[in-house]
Amino acid sequence: MDSKQKQRIEYLRTQGESYAFIAKELGISVNTIKSYCRRNNLGAAIKKEQLLSNQNNACDNCGKPLVHTSGAKKKRFCSDKCRMAWWANHPEAVNRKAIYHFICPTCKLEFQSYGNAHRKYCSRGCFGLARRAFDD
Numbered sequence: 001m002d003s004k005q006k007q008r009i010e011y012l013r014t015q016g017e018s019y020a021f022i023a024k025e026l027g028i029s030v031n032t033i034k035s036y037c038r039r040n041n042l043g044a045a046i047k048k049e050q051l052l053s054n055q056n057n058a059c060d061n062c063g064k065p066l067v068h069t070s071g072a073k074k075k076r077f078c079s080d081k082c083r084m085a086w087w088a089n090h091p092e093a094v095n096r097k098a099i100y101h102f103i104c105p106t107c108k109l110e111f112q113s114y115g116n117a118h119r120k121y122c123s124r125g126c127f128g129l130a131r132r133a134f135d136d
Helices: 003-014 019-026 030-039 047-053 080-087 124-135
Strands: 099-103 110-114
Touching: 003 019, 019 030, 080 124
Parallel strands: none
Antiparallel strands: 099 110
């Protein structure tokens, strides 16, 4: 591998290209590209898609600029207050898969519960009535 090829590999990796793409582009084995990149600390290049998705460095709720911690998940909101406000204003974005339907044994009304498949009563009041009836 000559110096021009090495420079091209370094350039393509910094642009986020994959080992396979670079190997095809230069006509060199994929394993040779991987080895060269690892020896020269080019193995953890950032992908183009990640660069594009990280361009929006503002809070989804208020638009305030975000400060990201390296090595951690990218932030979407600047604070818990903004996060809760955004989710409260966008209920259609909630992906609720654990909704269970029941009939309350006390009042005989149908109700639904999120995340609790073992719930019996629709409210604390119905639970109290059933408990008092059981104690008598």
